[in-house]
Amino acid sequence: MSDSMNSILRGAIVSALMCVAAVAAAPVKADETPSVLPQMGFNNWNSTHCRAEFDEGMIRGVADKFISLGLKDAGYQYVNIDDCWANWQRDKDGHLQPNPKRFPSGITALADYIHERGLKFGLYSSAGTSTCEPLEENRGFPGGLGHEKDDAKTFASWHVDYLKYDNCNNQKVDAHKRYTAMAEALRGSGRHIFFSMCEWGENKPWLWAGKDPVDAGSWRTTGDISDNYASMLKIFKQNVVLDGYAHLGHWNDPDMLEVGNGGMTDVEYRSHFSLWSIMASPLLIGTDLRTVKPDALQILLNKDVIAIDQDPLGVQGKQVRDADGIHVIVKPLKDGGRAVAVFNEADTAKDVMVAATEIGLKTGGSHTVRDLWAHTDAKGDGSIKTKLEPHATVIYRISK
Numbered sequence: 007m008s009d010s011m012n013s014i015l016r017g018a019i020v021s022a023l024m025c026v027a028a029v030a031a032a033p034v035k036a037d038e039t040p041s042v043l044p045q046m047g048f049n050n051w052n053s054t055h056c057r058a059e060f061d062e063g064m065i066r067g068v069a070d071k072f073i074s075l076g077l078k079d080a081g082y083q084y085v086n087i088d089d090c091w092a093n094w095q096r097d098k099d100g101h102l103q104p105n106p107k108r109f110p111s112g113i114t115a116l117a118d119y120i121h122e123r124g125l126k127f128g129l130y131s132s133a134g135t136s137t138c139e140p141l142e143e144n145r146g147f148p149g150g151l152g153h154e155k156d157d158a159k160t161f162a163s164w165h166v167d168y169l170k171y172d173n174c175n176n177q178k179v180d181a182h183k184r185y186t187a188m189a190e191a192l193r194g195s196g197r198h199i200f201f202s203m204c205e206w207g208e209n210k211p212w213l214w215a216g217k218d219p220v221d222a223g224s225w226r227t228t229g230d231i232s233d234n235y236a237s238m239l240k241i242f243k244q245n246v247v248l249d250g251y252a253h254l255g256h257w258n259d260p261d262m263l264e265v266g267n268g269g270m271t272d273v274e275y276r277s278h279f280s281l282w283s284i285m286a287s288p289l290l291i292g293t294d295l296r297t298v299k300p301d302a303l304q305i306l307l308n309k310d311v312i313a314i315d316q317d318p319l320g321v322q323g324k325q326v327r328d329a330d331g332i333h334v335i336v337k338p339l340k341d342g343g344r345a346v347a348v349f350n351e352a353d354t355a356k357d358v359m360v361a362a363t364e365i366g367l368k369t370g371g372s373h374t375v376r377d378l379w380a381h382t383d384a385k386g387d388g389s390i391k392t393k394l395e396p397h398a399t400v401i402y403r404i405s406k
Contacts, residue, residue, distance in 0.1 A: 042255035043316045045200065045224065045288045047084025047128070048072070049170070049262050052233065052292030056090035056139050061108040062116050064296070069120045071295040078125065080307050081316060082291065084168050084200075085120050086128030089139045092147040102131075102148060102160050117165040128168030128200070129161060133184040134175035149175055150188055158191035161199060168200040173208065181209040182220070189220045202259065202288075206230075212248050216256030224259040224288055231261040233269030235397060239351055242281050246325045246335065252286055254320035259288050266293030266302030276379060277349055277399035279305050283315035284323040284335050284347040284401060310378040311401060314345040323347065326365075332358055332394075336365050343405035350394035362388035365404065376403045 048068055054060040069085050072078045091113075093103045104113050117127040132138060136146035150157045150171070161169060171188055173181070185203055192199045203225040205211045215225035227248055228241045245260035252258045263282065265275045282289060291306060298306075314337065323337035323345065331352035337345040346365055350356045362369060365388055373388040378401045388404050 043318065043320065044257050044286050045084055045168070045202070045290070046082045046312075046316070047086055047126070047168075047289075048082065048291045048295065049086040049088055049128070050292075050294075051088035052231075052262055052264055052267060053294040060087075060090060062111055064294075065116060066119055067296045068294070069123055069125055071298075072125055073123055075295065075298070075303060076307060077291075077295070078123075080309055081312055082289070084126045084128050084290070086130070086168055086170060086290065088130045088170065089132075089137045089172070090147065091130065092137075094147065096148050096153075100153065100156060102153075102157055113164040113166075117167075121165065126167035127165065128170060128202075129164070129166045130170045130172065131157060132172035132174045132176075133181075133188060133205075134173070135177060136175045138172055138174035146175060151175075151177065151179065151184060154187040154191035155194070158188065158195040158199070161192075162195035162197035166197070166199055168202060170202045170204055172204045173206055181205055181211070182214060185211075185215065185222070186219050189222065204259075207244070212251035212258060216251065216253070221256075223255060224257040226259045226261060228260050231264060233264040233267040235270055235274050238264065238270065238274065238278050242285075242349075245285055245287070246281075246323075246333070249285070249322040249324045252320075252322040257286060257288060258322060260285065262288075262290040262292040263306075264292055265305050266291075266298050271397070272301050272305070273395060274397045275302065275305055277397055279308070280311060280347050280379075280399040280401040281335070281349060283311050284337050284345055286315060286317075286320070286322040286337070289315055308378065310376070310381065310403065314339075314378070314401065314403065317345070327360075330356075332356060334360055334364065338366075339403070339405075341405065343403060344388075345401065345403055346390065347399055347401045348390060348392060348394065349399040350396060353396050355396060356394050358390070358392050358394055360390040365389075367404070371406075373404050373406055376405075377401075378403060 093105050097103050120127045132149040134149040134151050136149045140146050201222045203215050203222045206229050207227045211225040215222040228244045241260045248258045317339045319340040321338050323335040325335050327334035333349040335347045367388040375384050392400050
């Protein structure tokens with residue numbers, strides 16, 4: 007073999023070895039680029055809080071239910087765990103560690119179990135010295151304040167895809183500083199991790215959380231939701247007026263769904279799901295899917311309503327009427343159509359008329375109006391005439 011051929015061969019070998027080394031050194035990354043649409047999935051908090059049944063067996067069971075119940079096919083992808091997953095103390099090197107009783111197999115094993123089912127895995131922490139749940143000597147589990155870089159690298163090594171970052175025990179450190187520190191740490195972790203800020207709206211995060219340097223995927227606009235109509239109504243009213251701040255990849259978050267937890271009627275749960283969807287809110291199931299009732303599951307699996315939340319235009323619906331207990335919210339859609347939700351917050355039934363012009367349509371047009379709960383179509387000029395029972399919502403898709 008000639009010297010020139012030897013040189014070429016040596017160069018090829020060196021190049022190949024460098025490529026292999028680069029691949030070996032590459033950080034772990036999520037399998038897919040995350041959607042810029044509102045996140046859909048599950049979080050255990052609303053159904054279990056910190057009770058003993060919250061453990062790796064429960065979460066594995068929930069992941070299995072994503073498949074068997076058709077939730078994955080409907081668009082739900084994140085299986086997220088909330089507070090109380092961690093051990094009381096960091097290890098000797100200052101790293102977070104899982105509670106050995108709740109998660110004896112470790113967090114990586116749980117994340118991999120979820121990934122094997124084509125789903126994504128989310129974890130919880132707080133932008134303070136400890137998390138929100140004080141279970142022992144009035145102290146919470148270790149928080150991320152001052153540990154952002156190390157915690158982000160730990161999350162990446164555990165194959166985490168999503169971080170819900172709470173606001174407890176924050177030592178009155180500026181919110182911008184605390185959330186920026188974790189946002190930058192996540193970006194430097196070597197893995198894409200969706201950043202869900204849970205700042206409760208204290209510092210108007212809609213004004214800054216969706217911009218550099220935080221660039222969060224979503225931010226809480228309210229306090230915690232409770233499983234009752236009054237709480238759902240209050241949070242809806244706080245969030246619906248913030249439509250101007252949401253955009254693709256950055257969403258107002260009025261907290262997780264209570265559908266199926268038993269504190270509201272099915273009519274109220276349909277309103278809850280409809281209103282969250284037209285507000286382009288994250289749809290995070292908060293009921294235990296291992297025991298979910300058929301009526302609640304039917305609400306959670308309404309693909310027509312889900313499609314409104316997940317419309318690729320990425321616009322939060324705008325409230326165009328708030329009068330006499332009636333709310334009308336209009337959301338433009340990618341195909342040029344409109345979604346319209348009409349909600350009766352009152353305790354009495356209401357006859358409601360919504361003109362085509364109030365929806366933003368020209369007079370004299372011809373449109374198909376689809377009722378997304380009844381799954382029926384009607385032809386007309388786009389106007390809506392309906393009788394709404396107390397606390398009920400109708401939601402329509404209007405197209406040419």
